[in-house]
Amino acid sequence: MEKMDFYVYLSPKEAAEKVKKAVTAGLYSGEILDEYVRILPNGKEIIMVLFEKYYMRSGNRATLTFLADNLEEHTRVHLSAGGGGQGVIFRFDWGAGASFSTSARDALAEYICK
Template structure:
């Protein structure tokens, strides 16, 4: 499982839209689920993507979670499910690749 956390200069919803467009046009990742929670001050956005990786002969999932609870948009990416078999969870780098594809889509908005 691969996990990344970083901050971006756009809203959680905008970050989700950038990622959705990138997944749809460039990565061929399919969106499986979407969830949003918004109040006057706080926004939380979740997306669940799936992509088939030939190198692992399996599908990998990517969970995107963005929130602005403290006024800055935090992005959390977690990939999993790309391993082969019931015992071995080795995914031949599929999880790391999926996270990097999402990170690349948001790179121009990253802070720090």
């Protein structure tokens, strides 16, 4: 399982749109399985998007969960990829999880708070 946390200078909605565009197009042709948006009374928002992609190198499907909220000063993004491993005992995914989460992070790279 691959996990990443970082902050961006975008709204959760803008961050989600950039990640959706990157993950579902071209080389990173994943598909959206689910999307959940929660707008709070104070105008803050929480967005979750669940992606899935088949990786030939692992012979399995991997999932990527994107979660963004603006409950703090900047939008916090959490990425979690998993499910790309083979077999019951060994969960080695040949880098599928890292590749999937990195594709989402790369879509937001220029907006990451330093």
